[in-house]
Amino acid sequence: MKKVLLIFLVAMIFPQVILGKNVLHGFVKDKKTQEPIAGATIDALTGEKKSIRRQMTKVSGEFRINRDSISIAYIQISALGFRDTIIPVTNDNILIILLDEKPLLGEDIIVTAQKHTTATQDVPISTSIVKSPEITSRSPESIDYALRYIPGVSVTHDQVNIRGSSGYAQSVGSRVLFLLDGMPFLSGDDGEVKFDALPIMNIERIEVVKGSGSALYGSSALGGVINVITNNPTDELHGTINANIGMYDNVKYPEWQIPDSLVKRRFASIEAGAMGKIGETGLLGSFALRRNEGYRLGDDSYKENGFAKITTPISVHDRFETSVLVANENHGGFLYWKDLNHPLMPSDSLGAVDGRIHSLKFNLQSSLESILSDHFILTSRASVLYTNFSTDSVPKESAPHSSATNYYLEFGGNSDALGPVYLTTGILSEYQTVNSDLYQTHHGISLGAFAQGEYKLSPMILTLGVRADGIKYDDSNSVGSVSPKLGITVDAGDGLNFRGSLGTGFRAPTIGEKYVDQTFNGSFHAVPNPSLQPEKSYSTEIGGSYRTQHIYLDGAVFYSLFDNLIEARFVNQNGSEVIQFENLTKAEIFGHEEVIEFYPLSNDDLSLRLGYTYVFPRDRITKQILNFRPRNLLQARVETKLGSFTLSSDFRYISKYESVDTILIQQVHDGDARVDAYIWDARIAYTAQGIFDLPVTFSFQVQNLLNYYYVEIVGNLAPIRNFTFRVETIF
Amino acid sequence: MKKAVLFLFIFFSLSCDKGLSPPSSTSISGTVHFIGTPKDSVKILAVVLVEPPPPYATSSIISGLNTTIFPYTLSTTTFHDTSYSYTVIPDTTYHYLGIAQNFGDLFKDWKVVAFIHDGKDSAVSFMLKPGEQRTGVDISVNFDSLPRQPFIK
Numbered sequence: 048m049k050k051v052l053l054i055f056l057v058a059m060i061f062p063q064v065i066l067g068k069n070v071l072h073g074f075v076k077d078k079k080t081q082e083p084i085a086g087a088t089i090d091a092l093t094g095e096k097k098s099i100r101r102q103m104t105k106v107s108g109e110f111r112i113n114r115d116s117i118s119i120a121y122i123q124i125s126a127l128g129f130r131d132t133i134i135p136v137t138n139d140n141i142l143i144i145l146l147d148e149k150p151l152l153g154e155d156i157i158v159t160a161q162k163h164t165t166a167t168q169d170v171p172i173s174t175s176i177v178k179s180p181e182i183t184s185r186s187p188e189s190i191d192y193a194l195r196y197i198p199g200v201s202v203t204h205d206q207v208n209i210r211g212s213s214g215y216a217q218s219v220g221s222r223v224l225f226l227l228d229g230m231p232f233l234s235g236d237d238g239e240v241k242f243d244a245l246p247i248m249n250i251e252r253i254e255v256v257k258g259s260g261s262a263l264y265g266s267s268a269l270g271g272v273i274n275v276i277t278n279n280p281t282d283e284l285h286g287t288i289n290a291n292i293g294m295y296d297n298v299k300y301p302e303w304q305i306p307d308s309l310v311k312r313r314f315a316s317i318e319a320g321a322m323g324k325i326g327e328t329g330l331l332g333s334f335a336l337r338r339n340e341g342y343r344l345g346d347d348s349y350k351e352n353g354f355a356k357i358t359t360p361i362s363v364h365d366r367f368e369t370s371v372l373v374a375n376e377n378h379g380g381f382l383y384w385k386d387l388n389h390p391l392m393p394s395d396s397l398g399a400v401d402g403r404i405h406s407l408k409f410n411l412q413s414s415l416e417s418i419l420s421d422h423f424i425l426t427s428r429a430s431v432l433y434t435n436f437s438t439d440s441v442p443k444e445s446a447p448h449s450s451a452t453n454y455y456l457e458f459g460g461n462s463d464a465l466g467p468v469y470l471t472t473g474i475l476s477e478y479q480t481v482n483s484d485l486y487q488t489h490h491g492i493s494l495g496a497f498a499q500g501e502y503k504l505s506p507m508i509l510t511l512g513v514r515a516d517g518i519k520y521d522d523s524n525s526v527g528s529v530s531p532k533l534g535i536t537v538d539a540g541d542g543l544n545f546r547g548s549l550g551t552g553f554r555a556p557t558i559g560e561k562y563v564d565q566t567f568n569g570s571f572h573a574v575p576n577p578s579l580q581p582e583k584s585y586s587t588e589i590g591g592s593y594r595t596q597h598i599y600l601d602g603a604v605f606y607s608l609f610d611n612l613i614e615a616r617f618v619n620q621n622g623s624e625v626i627q628f629e630n631l632t633k634a635e636i637f638g639h640e641e642v643i644e645f646y647p648l649s650n651d652d653l654s655l656r657l658g659y660t661y662v663f664p665r666d667r668i669t670k671q672i673l674n675f676r677p678r679n680l681l682q683a684r685v686e687t688k689l690g691s692f693t694l695s696s697d698f699r700y701i702s703k704y705e706s707v708d709t710i711l712i713q714q715v716h717d718g719d720a721r722v723d724a725y726i727w728d729a730r731i732a733y734t735a736q737g738i739f740d741l742p743v744t745f746s747f748q749v750q751n752l753l754n755y756y757y758v759e760i761v762g763n764l765a766p767i768r769n770f771t772f773r774v775e776t777i778f
Numbered sequence: 779m780k781k782a783v784l785f786l787f788i789f790f791s792l793s794c795d796k797g798l799s800p801p802s803s804t805s806i807s808g809t810v811h812f813i814g815t816p817k818d819s820v821k822i823l824a825v826v827l828v829e830p831p832p833p834y835a836t837s838s839i840i841s842g843l844n845t846t847i848f849p850y851t852l853s854t855t856t857f858h859d860t861s862y863s864y865t866v867i868p869d870t871t872y873h874y875l876g877i878a879q880n881f882g883d884l885f886k887d888w889k890v891v892a893f894i895h896d897g898k899d900s901a902v903s904f905m906l907k908p909g910e911q912r913t914g915v916d917i918s919v920n921f922d923s924l925p926r927q928p929f930i931k
Contacts, residue, residue, distance in 0.1 A: 300800050302865050308822055308880075388800050388865040722797050756797035764798070 070363050071112040073142030075104050075124055083108025086156035086164035087126035094120040103164055107279050113421050159254040159274040162263050162471045163461045169508050171534025171548040173257040173590055173603045179250055186291050186771050189242040196697055197255055198642050198658025198682055203675050204760045209257050211636050211662035212270020215675035215760055216614055220557040224268040227275050230412050234434040235451030235479035236486055238557035244374035244408040246354035248320045248333040251278040259552030259586040262512045262532035265495045269552040269584045279358055280329025286321035286778050293771035295342035305344055305391050314339040329358040342767050343391045348378035369413040376406045383762035386716035390764040406436040422464035428457040449483030469501040486562045493518040510534035518555045528553040528581055542594040552584040560613055560628045573626040580630050583610040599644040609634040615710055634673055638662035652688040672705040693732040700725055707761055715762035724757035746773045804868040804906045808915035812857035814922035818881035825862045831873040832928035868908035874901045877919050890927055892919040899926055
């Protein structure tokens with residue numbers, strides 16, 4: 048037994064000892080951009096060009112094929128959007144393979160949907176991907192701003208809403224699982240996303256999976272999953288620096304105006320970063336400083352964040368990656384407006400002018416990808432996320448504070464050992480500790496295990512998966528959840544694909560929801576409810592897509608059921624009215640979504656994208672429309688390149704919430720004021736060869752061009768028209 | 779193609795109103811008259827309408843004033859007759875209407891340069907019905923002769 052264990056340990060730590068060192072090693076890159084191509088299929092061919100071994104490239108574009116006991120004469124490289132290429136195998140130590148583009152619109156790869164690199168058309172559920180150039184072109188202050196432009200996604204304050212799944216509930220955790228490089232990025236106390244901490248400069252792409260995703264991801268994936276994927280260091284050393292400066296316009300109603308001596312309405316930021324490789328070790332780092340004086344009194348902010356990442360091959364078969372993130376924020380205490388006559392003034396009782404909120408976030412995460420055999424890759428992941436906030440409101444003794452730490456550990460495996468069945472499995476654990484005067488001192492632990500098989504039965508791919516989770520807080524009884532999923536994709540040829548899926552989701556109540564004990568506004572007392580049960584969801588969708596070199600069409604019809612949705616409500620406790628979180632709502636959401644992308648020219652010099660999402664969100668018991676779910680969401684983008692100039696414009700239409708939180712309305716003057724939202728943005732960018740032959744891009748952007756006044760949540764006027772000037776150079 | 783983009787732009791532009799706006803207001807309005815020259819620098823000069831009765835604490839004047847309605851700001855460089863219109867919350871009693879001058883620290887250095895009184899140095903209270911627009915509430919500022927200050931030391 049000891050001998051077996053020893054062999055197992057050696058295989059885990061030094062797999063090359065077992066596998067030998069006769070490995071065909073290389074990288075696949077885009078010939079035009081030199082960017083790595085992930086998900087490319089590498090077929091090892093005999094002299095008769097018969098496939099004898101197959102592998103897919105990783106995110107870094109890297110592949111390693113064991114050639115012990117076989118003779119490889121050629122390799123064939125196939126990647127979506129690129130021409131198939133066959134090259135003879137040489138004795139070079141490392142092959143660098145450059146592929147020519149042959150794009151079809153909408154073809155892309157996604158790692159989040161199936162927990163491994165997959166072509167988007169092979170995923171049985173709707174997905175969206177937004178990449179770095181589009182994200183940074185909008186000069187966002189934080190990532191939630193970039194999410195607002197993704198079809199089917201809206202953001203209500205800091206809560207992400209995918210196809211109406213989340214709505215907005217005060218102090219309730221996210222109903223969309225938010226990941227940073229595949230690991231959870233939700234705070235341990237209130238379960239919310241800390242958008243401001245994410246390093247905008249180092250984001251390579253954001254992947255959005257729409258629909259219940261707990262069969263792979265467990266708790267919080269009730270309405271979907273968002274995965275922020277950071278860059279991998281490039282071979283060549285280079286740096287980027289950008290500076291933004293801007294200001295908010297005046298409001299047009301004199302009674303809304305605030306003197307410049309109180310609110311300057313200016314904002315500025317500077318970001319700098321560099322990446323490169325020393326030997327085979329990649330290094331990447333960035334920092335950002337942001338100052339926003341705000342357009343409302345008591346709503347200014349100072350933000351600083353830093354990010355660093357190291358990637359290194361430990362051996363031919365093992366690749367290690369670790370990153371650290373630190374963010375600090377200090378902002379005013381604006382919560383709700385005074386009233387609709389003074390929307391830029393904080394409420395007397397709910398928004399302090401002199402109280403400031405300080406927050407700190409720290410995240411350390413590592414992953415080790417080990418090729419244990421030709422057919423099995425083991426990925427080990429671990430992360431620690433620490434969040435802390437405090438206020439300096441007076442009196443000090445009643446100033447709220449909370450700190451939480453979330454530990455995450457996962458071992459996942461991917462295997463094609465069963466021929467046409469691709470297996471994805473894993474076990475994981477999460478542990479949270481909270482120390483807070485809002486939620487007291489608590490801890491929670493969860494364990495999960497999942498398995499999924501994708502059966503390739505050309506032209507179909509069938510997916511079947513299941514995950515089991517157990518969660519326990521303090522000494523209370525544990526709760527469990529089993530989340531199955533079923534999916535199918537059909538490649539009908541000529542760019543036409545169909546998909547269908549059934550999925551389940553659940554969200555365990557956060558420590559914040561179970562144990563909140565706080566008096567708000569001096570009168571509303573929120574009390575704990577340790578017996579809260581997890582929320583559940585069941586979602587299904589049928590969709591299809593069609594793509595050519597000039598047009599991409601995607602459509603889906605979806606239906607979701609929700610049970611035990613947690614909401615705050617007034618209850619009578621010992622003769623007094625208090626607020627408590629309870630499992631209240633059984634809901635259903637029906638809807639459809641259409642996306643059109645159109646590139647009318649032979650190059651990419653003109654592009655149009657239009658996304659429309661309709662949802663009908665209803666309480667199954669009361670038949671009332673659910674709170675904070677816009678029924679119609681329309682997002683449009685047009686971009687054109689004219690020589691060194693790039694012009695782009697975004698338009699968003701968000702229909703008025705038909706229902707909002709009645710408790711909030713009771714607290715906020717004119718809390719019921721809301722309208723349809725029409726938001727136009729426009730920008731122009733010019734790239735020139737600047738001093739020392741460095742490319743310099745100057746851009747000017749106007750957000751909310753129409754200076755349209757609307758709210759995202761009760762009593763909060765959304766950002767008014769603002770202007771940003773940006774300079775960026777790469778060296 | 780250009781026509782289609784232009785059509786979309788015009789369509790959406792025409793379909794947009796301006797969104798939220800101030801509700802039909804309940805207001806007090808009038809004219810502020812000025813005499814004399816300010817003795818201190820004028821950083822903010824504002825019409826203030828305060829809900830609680832005096833006295834007030836200078837150290838908390840901003841938050842104190844904010845407990846009612848934000849000051850309606852006036853010019854800080856020219857002191858010609860100026861009209862003002864002040865939106866108020868209906869059915870709420872306001873105990874003090876005056877002109878406040880900030881001459882230094884935003885949270886500490888405030889003084890009142892005029893207020894509506896009953897002729898016997900007592901502030902006049904106001905309470906308006908919903909939709910009522912009370913006009914002609916004029917205020918006279920005499921920088922050379924400041925009124926009694928409503929602040930406690």
